[in-house]
Amino acid sequence: MVDVLDSIDAAALRRWAYRCVDALTARCDEIDALNVFPIPDSDTGTNLMFTLRAAVESMRAAGPDADARTVGRALAVGAVAGARGNSGVIVSQLLRAVAEAAADGPLDTVSIQAMLRRARVLVADAVSVPVEGTMLTVLAAADREASAHDANVALSALVVDIAEATARAVDSTTDQLVDLREAGVVDAGALGLSVIVDALVEVVIGRTPPRRRYRRPREPERQAGTDVSTPTSECGGAPATSGYAAGRPLGYEVVYVVHGPNDATAAELRRALADLGDSVVVAGDGSGAWSAHVHTTDPGGAVDRGIAAGDVRGVRISCFGTVEFAESSVPGARGGGAVSVGRDILALVAGDGAADLYVQEGATVVRCDEAIDSSVLHRVIVGMKHREVLVLPNGALSAQELVAVGAAARADGKDVVMLPCTAMVQGLAALAVHDAARAAVDDAFTMSEAAAGTRWGSLRIAHERSLTWVGMCEPGDSIGLAGQEVVIVAARPLDAGCRLLDQLLATGGEMVTVLVGAQASQDFGAQLAEYVTGAHPGVDVVVYAGGQPGDLVQFGVE
Template sequence: MLEALTNVDGVALRRWASGCVDGLTDRCDDINRVNVFPVADSDTGTNLLYTMRAAAEGAFSAAVDAPVGEVAAALARGAVSGARGNSGVILSQVLRGIAEVARNGRLDADTVRGALNEAAVLATEAISIPVEGTIVTVLRHAAATADACPAGTDLAGVVRAAASGAVEALEHTPSQLAELGRAGVVDAGGLGLVVILDALVGVVTGVTPDRTDLALTPGPHEVGEAGAAPAASPPPAPCPDDPGAQDYEVMFLLAGSDEALVGELRLRLDALGDSVIIVGDGSGSWSVHVHCLDPGAAVEAGLAAGRVHGIRISCFALDAIRSGGVAGAATPVPGRRCILAVVSGDGAADLFAAEGAEILRADEPVTPERLLTAIRGLGCSEVLVLPNGALPAQELVTVGVAARDDNRSVLLLPTSSMVQGLAALAVHDDTRAAVDDGFAMSEAAASTRWGSVRVAAERSLTLMGTCEAGDGLGMIGHEVVVIAADAAEAGRRLLDQVLGVGGELVTLLLGVHAPDELGDLLADHVARNHPGVEVLVYPGGQDVDLLQVGVE
């Protein structure tokens, strides 16, 4: 057996970086498999591996005989610039903690303790809302366990204690974080940290711990067990907002900034989303991470703080589709055609169902995963989808690509509203070829001019000027074209505009909050002012639009 090291020099630090890459490569699938927090996107192992590879490349870019401080600094810079995901950003701070301490030229038993403590402090400070049961909890407990070693403990004893402390904390993560407890798994980032600390044990002692018996899916008695948290960990903190409410992960590098500007950036990102992590490499560069609904606003916030580069934006829903992480499909029946309509409101659902359409309710948010699952759940070899404005075009294209296979063809028709969907459904003919049927339905939708009436919730500025709370708003597409004193007047003026260029049939789809008399008032207005135009009034029951108007 090799004699244990008493200190880690630049050469040993490079060996550790390589060992981390090898260990993460071996356990990548295991780590991805238990990844449920903050987003169950099965990429924590991949992100840690990518980050560690970037760190190792940085370390090997230093001179062969470079001192440990120089190699550690290069390791940290590489990790910060190449960090991927929450876990990768936190890993970069573990390496930065080592770099901060290694400046004195030594990494021995005492300074490794200091490095782990510094890493824990940096990682905790980087997160706007720390959550217990994550990689940071495991890191803090590992540092505390190493720090508790008796005076005179050699380097091998310290790193073994750190790794054992990490395992102890990891096994308790399901009792600290509800998402882990429900899934019955340990924290994925914490598991990655165990791999990294075990690699350090391997470099120092020559023997890497065997963790084949480490339970990644604890038994029921370990999940949610009262009092199960490690003694060195504080009580669990409240969880942040549900990460599922955010659609995008935004990461970028920031230069030309300072601590004050970075502090302001953190506040702006906290207001935009959650899972905000901002870390520095100690050399004037920061890595920024946030989950949010508006990736453009996150990037703009970065531009206000300094020079932004290396921007990476991921959509969780589209990533899930691309990775096949959406529920399975029914077996398509050859030659069977289905129409799938996205609708909001009981009345609208009844209307579309009466015409033979399958329904996906939009009363709760329609995500790409929900739409894809609905398509795959139809036992049809030909599916025509009426999205009715529920998703943007790019997401619809991605859903269509994911839904098609050798046994199922999918056409997503350009319906931007339910009234356009009704017009398309009216000309549906399943005796035609699917592509011809889809073309006819698309043409019917495109020839239907549509608008809507809403009530302004607050004072705001529109293209037509300023509206006050309670004003009636007439909209064509997504633009306000009428501001009136009430909804009825807004509806009359909107109808005059859309009928100003002609029309033979008006469809009025009344929302759940529409006054009982609104449909009759607007039908009478059309009869008096636009003779010869037929009006059909239906109870739609949609929540957002007081009224949808379609003109053919």
């Protein structure tokens, strides 16, 4: 005989957390199968299960003697840090409300009522645009039921009534959202929330309420010529056509935790992510850590917004899938045919001459004369002929964007490696030692070693007055960079170029590659080659017309 509880202490909170994990695990496949909104990616049950597991691991770390306040706090911190998907982030706010309610000790009727009111506020603040027929609807029904009870009602009666109201709200979701009605299902996240509430009932009264099992009806066969529905956006339910057209990736789910923002900064992050995609949720744990979630076609941009807001950790990027497209349909891509047996080399290149060099060496080129979106690189990687793809980024995208693209491409089944090339001259050096007969890992290592062994610099014209490490530069001055650092400021381009070559060759070198840009004079490359021959005997020099914008010239020293 199990005693009916009149309050929920630390031990009961722990039992509830464990029971949530067990119940969600048992019904994970059922919940996943119902997942059609906002993206039919069949992972809501999985996301909820992993989120609660993260909360439990945090709770266990707090120790077996922790009080209700500490247990509640640990559950909230763990849930926010380990939140998976839109549903997981929302549940993390329920647990944050539990933590706040348990701050004064064990939970009673009044505490549960306050907890649900607070959870509803936290979730409303976290979700960019609420939609009826989702977890938010069910949470609102639970709050209304709790608020309708007198404060003196027994805890057992309260939680049972809340669970019944929650179950009724789950059933009602089918008719509240077009996607659900067309599929003939209830909302997956709403069902998951009901399972969590039922777990609380079991802890309080010792038995689980009897519930029906849900299954997704067999989808009718589509007749020839029938249009396939476009995925909808959770931010208002309007069709999310941008980034989901045929021939393009269906987009990504990006989740990470950012530490440090205050409420105002978190709100700014929420707005910034809403500009990039939909299903935006930014939810905090109450101590400066925030879980961010967005569906977007620009995962790198989503991560960058988080980095601007604070210290980003635990980035997870999942691709919803792709639709096949012809490589020729990708803007800016030029193929050199099948570059190797079983492996492709892909390079980001600026300038007509530089692009020709790379294509002649067997690479597929994506032009980056102007700023390039990371989604373009992803589309090309996915459309490459072979599974193995080695990418020469050549400094066109940030490290964060490359990490995001790499993760997304691997999720799409590509074995992709981003080689550490920060300039086109380094990429050419890497391409020169490429050997398709080697294993991919060995080929990538050899190419990376060649790139790393190539010292590089560039010559540019200053467009504004600026203070550099070597003094002030004025508009029109010639500035020489060794890597990313300004080391030369001179009035004339030739003087700056010769002095930069001296610095790059100061520690030795056998060959200099000169890649001349579009803004350089016609004989500029020949003048630089003549200087190398006279000032550095024994050093070979080769000059190419790269045609790249921005840099007057790029130097590579091997």
